Structure formats: structure tokens, C-alpha cells
Amino acid sequence: MATMPLSAAPRRTKPTRPxxxxxxxxxxxxxxxxxxxxxxxxxxxxxxxxxxFTDYNLLSAPSWVGLENYQAIASDPVFWNSMxxxxxxxxxxxxxxxxxxxxxxxxxxxFTRSMVIRGVVMLPYLIANVVVALVWYWLADxxxxxxxxxLDAIGLDRVGxxxxxxxAMTTIALVNVxxxxxxxxxxxxxxxxxxxxxxxxxxSVDGAGEWRTFRSITLPLLRPVLAFVLVVTVVGSFQIFDTxxxxxxxxxVDATNAITYYIYDRAFTRFDFGYASALSVVLMTILAxxxxxxMRVLRADxxxxxx
Amino acid sequence: xxxxxxxxxxxxxxxxxxxxxxxxxxxxxxxxxxxGDATTISYGLWDSNQLPAYQQCAAxxxxxxxxxTVDIEQIGWDDYWSKITTGFVSGENYDVFxxxxxxxxxxxxxxxxxxxxxxxxxxxxxxxxxxxxLVDLWQSPDGVQYGLPKDFDTxxxxxNEQMAEAAGLSAEDMAGLTWNPDDGGTYEQAIxxxxxxxxxxxxxxxxxxxxxxxxxxLWMEGAGGADGQTQWSFLTASLGWTxxxxxxxxxxxxxxxxxxxxxxxxxxxxxxxYMPSYAAQEGISWADQLIAGKxxxxxxGSWMTGYxxxxxxxxxxxxxxxxxxxxxxSSWSMLNGLADxxxxxxxxxxxxxxxxxxxxxxxxxxVVADAAVVFPAIKTSTDKAVAxxxxxxVGVSAFTDHVDAGTTVLxxxxxxxxxxxxxxxxxxxxxxxxxxxxxxxxxANESVNALFN
Numbered sequence: 001m002a003t004m005p006l007s008a009a010p011r012r013t014k015p016t017r018p019x020x021x022x023x024x025x026x027x028x029x030x031x032x033x034x035x036x037x038x039x040x041x042x043x044x045x046x047x048x049x050x051x052x053f054t055d056y057n058l059l060s061a062p063s064w065v066g067l068e069n070y071q072a073i074a075s076d077p078v079f080w081n082s083m084x085x086x087x088x089x090x091x092x093x094x095x096x097x098x099x100x101x102x103x104x105x106x107x108x109x110x111f112t113r114s115m116v117i118r119g120v121v122m123l124p125y126l127i128a129n130v131v132v133a134l135v136w137y138w139l140a141d142x143x144x145x146x147x148x149x150x151l152d153a154i155g156l157d158r159v160g161x162x163x164x165x166x167x168a169m170t171t172i173a174l175v176n177v178x179x180x181x182x183x184x185x186x187x188x189x190x191x192x193x194x195x196x197x198x199x200x201x202x203x204s205v206d207g208a209g210e211w212r213t214f215r216s217i218t219l220p221l222l223r224p225v226l227a228f229v230l231v232v233t234v235v236g237s238f239q240i241f242d243t244x245x246x247x248x249x250x251x252x253v254d255a256t257n258a259i260t261y262y263i264y265d266r267a268f269t270r271f272d273f274g275y276a277s278a279l280s281v282v283l284m285t286i287l288a289x290x291x292x293x294x295m296r297v298l299r300a301d302x303x304x305x306x307x
Numbered sequence: 308x309x310x311x312x313x314x315x316x317x318x319x320x321x322x323x324x325x326x327x328x329x330x331x332x333x334x335x336x337x338x339x340x341x342x343g344d345a346t347t348i349s350y351g352l353w354d355s356n357q358l359p360a361y362q363q364c365a366a367x368x369x370x371x372x373x374x375x376t377v378d379i380e381q382i383g384w385d386d387y388w389s390k391i392t393t394g395f396v397s398g399e400n401y402d403v404f405x406x407x408x409x410x411x412x413x414x415x416x417x418x419x420x421x422x423x424x425x426x427x428x429x430x431x432x433x434x435x436x437x438x439x440x441l442v443d444l445w446q447s448p449d450g451v452q453y454g455l456p457k458d459f460d461t462x463x464x465x466x467n468e469q470m471a472e473a474a475g476l477s478a479e480d481m482a483g484l485t486w487n488p489d490d491g492g493t494y495e496q497a498i499x500x501x502x503x504x505x506x507x508x509x510x511x512x513x514x515x516x517x518x519x520x521x522x523x524x525l526w527m528e529g530a531g532g533a534d535g536q537t538q539w540s541f542l543t544a545s546l547g548w549t550x551x552x553x554x555x556x557x558x559x560x561x562x563x564x565x566x567x568x569x570x571x572x573x574x575x576x577x578x579x580x581y582m583p584s585y586a587a588q589e590g591i592s593w594a595d596q597l598i599a600g601k602x603x604x605x606x607x608g609s610w611m612t613g614y615x616x617x618x619x620x621x622x623x624x625x626x627x628x629x630x631x632x633x634x635x636x637s638s639w640s641m642l643n644g645l646a647d648x649x650x651x652x653x654x655x656x657x658x659x660x661x662x663x664x665x666x667x668x669x670x671x672x673x674v675v676a677d678a679a680v681v682f683p684a685i686k687t688s689t690d691k692a693v694a695x696x697x698x699x700x701v702g703v704s705a706f707t708d709h710v711d712a713g714t715t716v717l718x719x720x721x722x723x724x725x726x727x728x729x730x731x732x733x734x735x736x737x738x739x740x741x742x743x744x745x746x747x748x749x750x751a752n753e754s755v756n757a758l759f760n
Binding site: 057058059060078137138140141142143144145157158160162163164165167168248251252253254265268269270271 | 388389392393395396413414417419518583584585586587588589590591595596599601725726729732733736737740742
């Protein structure tokens with residue numbers, strides 16, 4: 001994906017038209033993917049959209065209620081609160097993660113060839129989300145956690161990282177930055193490697209320093225990759241769930257009741273599958289719009305290398 | 308962070324999809340167990356501590372009834388209810404499963420569990436052998452019985468005996484604490500005295516630093532939501548207040564001044580530094596805080612006895628005392644009990660009933676009693692369990708005296724239970740975080756009662 005824009009050079013030969021005999025084998029090869037897509041994505045979306053217009057508790061048949069669920073969502077304070085805290089999470093998570101990953105990737109690219117260091121950067125991403133969440137949850141415990149013991153030892157006040165309504169969402173956002181930093185770094189790093197060396201050599205000949213090189217060469221040429229990274233991470237970030245589910249469970253006072261957690265709560269705790277489906281459709285719409293806008297604004301399909 | 312755009316929809320909807328695909332075969336199929344055509348009864352439970360006892364029950368049951376075998380599956384609490392609910396949809400549910408009053412009203416309302424009255428009448432099952440109140444928990448609003456009680460739980464004070472002794476509090480002192488919502492009585496005095504700050508100053512001594520507490524006299528295990536089962540229900544009960552007027556009531560009383568003054572007193576402990584703030588209690592569980600010496604007293608349920616008493620160490624000597632005596636002169640506890648439900652999806656209701664009847668009999672409950680994990684619902688089996696606990700050196704009368712004395716209030720059971728919780732959990736968290744006062748309970752109560760209109 002990262003190198004895709006670079007390969008969009010003018011084609012020398014026309015693509016060969018598929019010969020008649022290839023259609024059947026091609027279809028056979030595609031069948032598992034199509035089946036998976038149909039069964040696990042397409043049909044559930046259709047079914048989910050249908051359920052969003054019903055009152056459905058899973059145990060008895062869905063009954064059609066028209067737009068009632070959507071009207072209820074519009075005036076549901078918990079939904080609006082969940083949008084606010086989700087946005088809060090996304091902003092903190094994406095800002096910190098993207099800046100840190102960019103910095104880390106540039107450092108890796110410019111200053112080290114060590115596979116060990118590159119591997120270590122990826123390590124947190126290899127640990128399961130739930131494990132990461134629980135380990136940080138315990139580390140950050142107010143009374144028994146290591147972090148608070150250290151804060152206490154150096155004379156600072158203890159912090160209720162997960163229990164203080166003003167801090168909990170920030171804590172969760174930073175825990176996930178810790179886990180996803182390596183993965184994001186790797187994506188950007190791949191993008192950096194696709195930038196031709198001669199551009200850097202030219203910059204160096206022109207007497208550009210590290211900072212100037214970064215601003216005038218690395219950043220512009222990295223734009224398509226950054227756009228891709230942002231679309232993927234923002235869409236993923238909106239779906240924060242597991243860290244919340246194993247730590248705060250939406251509390252304190254809904255401070256971490258993000259939209260996906262609220263959907264889960266409505267569906268699986270309160271058996272309100274119609275309402276939860278409507279919430280899901282709202283989320284899907286929001287994410288689709290965000291992805292489209294991002295692609296447009298960041299011109300992800302064009303590289304400055306071509307100009 | 309998942310990378311797919313439509314995962315939430317997919318998750319919700321694929322369940323329904325799977326439901327359509329897997330109608331065919333069913334949990335209770337015939338299998339060739341031990342020669343004949345034995346009918347297999349599938350049985351679900353969530354507590355791994357109780358698994359060995361129920362495996363023994365199942366073996367005894369099959370030995371006495373060779374036409375049946377029981378296939379037990381244990382799944383942790385967190386996944387258990389999703390499994391049960393989706394099991395109803397798919398038709399693949401357990402024939403019989405351990406049930407909880409917070410969940411079964413929903414199942415009963417949707418006709419997913421079988422009524423037992425005809426079986427009970429036909430087999431002449433004596434419902435008076437169970438501890439008082441437990442049978443009622445498993446009756447629907449119109450008086451239909453859906454479960455036979457299997458065990459019960461009550462609340463008492465777990466505490467660290469070493470800390471109590473160091474504070475000059477004997478076991479008798481701890482068992483005879485009094486409480487009132489005005490000054491907290493000797494309960495609050497003990498809590499204050501057991502609280503120790505980082506400089507070793509006790510909570511009731513001059514120079515106590517409430518912002519730097521090393522051991523809290525009392526631990527807060529969350530804000531208690533709508534039930535306050537282990538947090539405050541034993542206090543409010545002594546003021547004559549309960550959430551509702553009996554099972555299946557359609558009105559909650561969270562706007563009652565007695566509830567507000569209890570919570571006001573409870574929150575005052577945070578302000579005094581005797582109990583962790585909401586922010587400070589979030590994290591490692593109360594039991595481990597108690598074991599680690601961060602708390603001296605924690606009210607909690609009898610189901611935690613095994614864990615707490617199994618964690619004795621050089622610095623932690625587990626002990627248990629009755630909840631404090633309230634203004635009405637009695638120590639109170641919330642009473643909750645489990646029972647076994649039969650799924651409506653079962654192919655063999657008669658076989659399922661035979662197993663439920665056995666689970667509800669003294670034969671099986673005595674086996675459970677000997678395991679000394681929970682208190683069985685049958686009175687004579689309860690006594691056996693108490694003896695088994697005592698044989699292990701654990702005195703549990705602080706839990707069981709309540710059922711003898713009748714000083715129990717039932718776990719609130721109503722319609723819309725999960726919706727009530729969804730309103731009350733954040734409301735109570737806001738109060739216990741100090742961001743709102745107990746006057747907010749009036750509005751919360753209105754939202755709760757609006758559910759029933």
C-alpha cells in the first residue's frame with residue numbers, strides 16, 4: 001500500500017485482456033474471499049441496517065418501528081456524551097501517536113540499521129490488547145501500582161489514572177498509543193524507505209540540515225503514506241473498545257463510555273439490539289464520511305514525486 | 308483498535324445470521340453412554356470453584372439414573388451470559404443452566420425458560436426445605452416458579468485481624484459494631500481508628516494526614532449501582548429502606564431521604580480520608596487491596612470467603628464479622644440466591660427436570676456443602692456447609708446467622724433490571740466521585756420509574 005502511489009508511473013504496455021478460459025479459475029480463486037466478505041461483512045451490514053429500524057431484543061422476533069431508534073438517538077444524552085468522549089479519545093490518541101510515530105520512524109530511518117532496535121519498537125504491538133490494558137491498569141493502580149509508587153517516591157501526588165473522570169480517557173488513549181506506536185512507526189518507516197536516496201543527497205549537497213531536510217523533503221514526500229496511516233488509525237481509533245471493556249467499563253460517570261462500548265452495552269447488556277444496530281449505522285456513516293474527507297483533503301492518491 | 312469499518316454492525320448482526328444457520332441439531336442429543344441409549348443433559352455454570360462438587364453430583368445422578376448422563380460446561384461469568392442469550396437464539400442452549408436473578412426476568416418474559424409448577428406438583432417437591440425467601444426469588448410476577456434454589460449468599464465484613472488487634476479491637480468488638488447515619492456510631496469509630504496515614508498516625512488522632520493514607524479503614528468497591536449489594540444495602544436495610552416494595556415492584560425509592568442520608572454518610576468517609584476516593588479505588592480488586600494491607604475492613608459477599616481465607620499471609624490474618632447493628636437494633640444483609648433454569652430450547656424437558664430436581668435435593672446440596680465453597684439453599688445442607696467451613700478453620704456464622712434471624716432483604720428483582728442499572732451506575736458514581744450531591748438521586752429515581760410507564 002505504501003508504495004502504491006509510486007508505481008503509478010505511465011504504463012508502457014496495455015494490460016492484457018483476460019482470456020476466456022481464465023474466468024472460471026479466477027472466480028474459483030476469488031470465491032473464498034467473496035464468500036467471507038458476503039457472509040461476514042455484506043450480509044451483516046444489510047441485516048444491521050434492517051435491524052436498526054426495528055425493536056429487537058434477540059429473544060423474540062424484530063418488530064418494525066421505522067425511524068424511532070434514530071429519533072431516540074438524536075435526543076439520547078448518553079449517545080452525545082459517547083460521541084464527545086470518543087472524539088476526545090481519537091484526538092489525543094491520533095495526535096500523540098502520529099507525532100511520536102513520525103519522529104520514531106525518522107530516527108529509525110536516519111540513524112540506525114539495527115534490526116534489534118526495529119524489532120523492539122514493534123514489540124508492544126505483538127502483545128494482545130487485553131493484556132496490555134490489564135497490565136497498565138494494574139501498573140496505574142492508585143494504591144498498589146508501580147507508577148503511583150514512583151510518583152509518591154519523588155514527592156508528587158498520586159493520580160487516579162483510570163478512576164478520575166477527568167483523566168481516565170486520556171489514560172486509555174495513551175495506553176493505546178503505547179501499544180500501537182510500533183505498528184504506526186513501521187508503516188511510516190516503510191514510506192520513508194520508498195523515498196529515493198538521491199533526493200536526500202541533493203538536499204545535502206545544497207547544504208540543508210536535518211530539520212530542513214525533514215520539513216522540505218521527508219514530510220511532503222511522505223504525505224500519501226501519512227494520509228493512508230491517518231485514515232487507517234483514525235477509523236480504528238473511533239472503534240476503541242477492548243481497553244475500556246477490561247478496565248473502566250465506561251465509567252466513571254460515563255467518562256469512558258465510547259461509542260462502541262455504548263453499542264455493546266445496549267446490545268449485550270440491555271438486549272436492545274435494534275437501538276444498538278441504529279447506533280452502529282450512525283457510527284458507520286460517520287466513519288465513512290471521515291475516511292472520504294481525509295482521502296480528499298490529504299490527496300492520498302497523488303504523490304509529490306510525480307510533479 | 309480494530310481496522311474494519313463495519314465490525315460493530317457485523318458483530319451484532321452476524322449473531323442473528325448465525326442464528327438462522329444453526330437450527331438443526333441441539334444440545335440434548337442421544338449418545339451412547341454406558342451401554343444403553345442414555346439421554347445426555349447439557350448443563351452450564353460459571354463458577355469454576357464449584358465445578359468439582361457439581362461433577363460429583365452429576366456422577367451420583369447418573370449412577371442412580373443410568374438413563375441419563377450430564378455434560379457439564381463451565382464458562383467464566385464475563386462470557387457466560389452472552390453464551391446463554393445467543394444459545395437461546397441458536398437453539399443450541401444448555402438444557403439446564405445456573406441462573407441469576409439479574410438475568411432470568413428477561414428470559415422469563417421472553418418465554419425462554421420453562422415453568423416448573425407442574426413438575427413440582429407432580430413430584431411433590433417440598434419447597435419448605437429451602438431457606439426462607441429463596442423460593443420467592445425464582446417466582447415470576449404471576450407466581451409461576453422457574454427455579455429450585457441451589458445456594459444463597461449474604462454480606463459480612465471481611466477484615467484483617469492483625470490490624471484490628473493492633474488497633475485494640477477484639478473479635479467481639481468487631482462483631483458488635485453499631486451504625487447510624489448521623490455520626491456513624493462505633494462502626495465509624497473503628498473505621499477511623501483503623502485508618503493509618505503514611506506517618507503512622509491513625510484517622511482519629513491529631514495530625515492525621517487525610518491526603519496521604521496508607522491503610523484505609525474501609526474500602527469502597529465501586530459506588531454500588533442500583534443494588535449496593537456489598538456496599539450499602541446492609542446499612543439502608545437497618546433504616547427500613549429497600550429499593551422496592553418486594554419482588555417485581557414497579558416503583559423504585561431512590562428518592563427516599565433515608566437512602567440519601569446513608570449515601571451522604573458513606574461519602575463523608577471519603578472526605579475524612581477513611582475510605583479511598585472513587586478515583587483511588589479504581590484498579591486492583593478490593594480483595595487484593597485488603598490482602599495487601601491497603602484496607603482494614605471490606606464488606607463483601609460470602610462467595611468471596613474461599614478467596615479471602617485462602618490468602619492468609621504474615622501480614623494478613625483473615626477474619627469476618629457481622630455487618631454493623633443499625634438504628635433498628637439489628638445487623639442486616641442482602642440475600643441473593645442462585646437457581647437452575649431449564650431452557651425452553653431443550654428437547655428433553657423431563658430429563659432436564661430430573662436433573663434440576665436432583666440439583667435442588669439434599670443429595671446434591673450435601674455434596675456441595677462438603678466442598679465448603681458456597682452455602683446450599685436447603686436448610687440442613689446449609690448447616691453441613693457451615694460445619695465444613697469450620698472444619699477448615701473458617702467461621703462463617705456472620706453470614707449464616709442472618710438467615711436464621713431473618714435479618715435479610717432480598718436482592719432487588721424487577722423488570723428493566725439492566726436499564727435501571729444503566730441509569731443508577733453513573734448516578735452513584737457521580738455522587739461517590741463528589742461531582743454531584745445526593746439531591747441528584749431524585750432525578751435519577753424519576754428516570755428509573757419512567758421505565759415502568
